Amino acid sequence: MAAESNAVYSNFDTIVLGAGIQGSFTAYHLCKNSKTVLIDQFTLPHSRGSSHGQTRVIRKSYFKDYYTQMMTECYQLWKELEVEANVELFRQTGMLVLGKEGNPEFQTMKSTLVENEISMESFTSEEFSRRFPAVNLPEELSAIFDKSAGILYADRALKTVQDLFQRFGGTICDGEKVVDIQPGSLVTVTTTARIYRAKSLVITAGPWTNKLLNHLRLQLPLKTLRIVVCYWKEKVPGTYGIRKSFPCFLRIFDSVEHHIYGLPSNEYPGLMKMTPDQDFILDHHPEHNNIIIGAGFSGHGFKLAPVVGKVLCELSAGKEPSYDLSPFKMCRFQSNLKSLL
Ligand SMILES: Cc1cc2nc3c(=O)[nH]c(=O)nc-3n(C[C@H](O)[C@H](O)[C@H](O)COP(=O)(O)OP(=O)(O)OC[C@H]3O[C@@H](n4cnc5c(N)ncnc54)[C@H](O)[C@@H]3O)c2cc1C
Structure with missing residues (x-):
């Protein structure tokens, strides 16, 4: 103007x-x-x-179920946008959530997925190794897989x-x-x-x-948020990338203030404020x-x-x-x- x-x-x-x-x-x-x-x-x-930035995680797994409920409509609206604009914005990769079985946040995330009938899987350690041979699951951890999760091209x-x-x-x-x-x-x-x-x-x-x-x-x-995000870029093309549907992950810790999540990207996005x-x-x-x-x-x-x-x-x-x-x-x-x- x-x-x-x-x-x-x-x-x-x-x-x-x-x-x-x-x-x-x-x-x-x-x-x-x-x-x-x-x-x-x-x-x-x-x-x-x-x-x-290149990518953001999209998922239905949340500690608070009002976000999980909003995500159902979000997925529909992201899809509508893709159709309206005829462009790919989302790629489904799934997301691994790793935590100790006794951790209350891990349990809440699991029960929120079950209560909201979100498609998920859990694994024995043998099943996990077969499914994700590149990921080492420490003995003390359990894993669930939010199938709906993936990457948004930001x-x-x-x-x-x-x-x-x-x-x-x-x-x-x-x-x-x-x-x-x-x-x-x-x-x-x-x-x-x-x-x-x-x-x-x-x-x-x-x-x-x-x-x-x-x-x-x-x-x-509002204060400046410090979170640990692990971005990776494939060294060998076709190994751990988005196109190979290699999953994002969320590692839930017992004793630290923030959890770690990881996703493929080439760039680190900027600032954010938290409540x-x-x-x-x-x-x-x-x-x-x-x-x-x-x-x-x-x-x-x-x-x-x-x-x-x-x-x-x-x-x-x-x-x-x-x-x-x-x-x-x-x-x-x-x-x-x-x-x-
Ligand atoms: C490192 C990182 C990783 C993240 N990972 C994820 C993730 O995996 N999944 C996920 O869902 N979310 C993720 N987020 C969060 C998500 O990116 C943010 O919640 C979202 O981008 C916030 O958008 P916004 O529009 O509120 O803010 P912004 O994108 O910051 O937009 C605010 C705008 O206001 C404008 N503005 C400010 N002041 C003025 C002024 N005086 N006059 C005119 N314009 C002004 C600015 O120029 C800016 O363009 C991540 C964020 C970061 C930083």
Whole structure:
């Protein structure tokens, strides 16, 4: 969009701030029913947030069953996107989950898969060695296999959602940093290039969320997440790669703060912020109902972006959300939510 100095752009119903995977999916859902602009500070594509890189793990195995339930629809929406754009975004490889039988998280993951009737396998050590001869399973560990899991091609997925958003009439304004937000019945957003005014604003600014929320006198309890991700690249082509369907893995530990997961990739993606309980924040601003915030994706948000985008769209349109959002409300952090009001 060409910038006109001092002009106020008020021809959009909704502004989405941040064109990572969450903002892009939100904008994609919104543009089907409302005029939507998606703003990003960097020229797209960029590699400075959380959503770039070659690959992300997609899986149904989770410690908390509300994510497993959301993943059923996520798989459908990822599939729909592949069909709409005629592009491959997902490759099924399965995922090995390794942990001690007595570990409560290992047990929860197993029971969540069983209760939600997700296809999985468990193995004796002989069966495991036969099935995965390249993987050494220590005696004290058990293994389950989430068959539905695999790899999402992250950069390609992000570009696909943004392309479809534009194809359905959405507007992307990139290379424009948001420098001010004024709440009101119409929200005013000032960027380095122009001023926008719209009925609602969705903020999906990834690691920059609290900087932007400063303008709205709110601070969320987000801290930098340190996780160990093991990325591998095949030395001998055709051995442990995606095309060979070599599985991703999750190693659950008893005594360390974070588990390790592994997946094939050539590149290490960037920054991320986590909430104290590692659940997302999907909620209205406590003072301004027409400002919606999606944040704190805690290192596991990519696969869930189709449903995250859908519920952020529903919140911004004033509709009843399709999922129970109580685990994602800000008020759960009442004691460490800093309202600067
Ligand atoms: C190392 C790593 C491994 C991961 N592995 C997995 C995995 O295997 N599976 C999985 O599901 N998830 C995984 N994740 C998590 C997932 O990638 C993130 O949850 C997701 O990408 C978050 O997207 P986002 O849109 O919230 O943030 P971002 O992608 O960071 O997007 C935020 C956007 O807001 C823009 N912005 C910020 N401030 C401004 C401003 N002032 N003006 C304009 N624009 C602004 C930024 O430029 C940026 O483009 C991983 C993350 C990392 C970092």
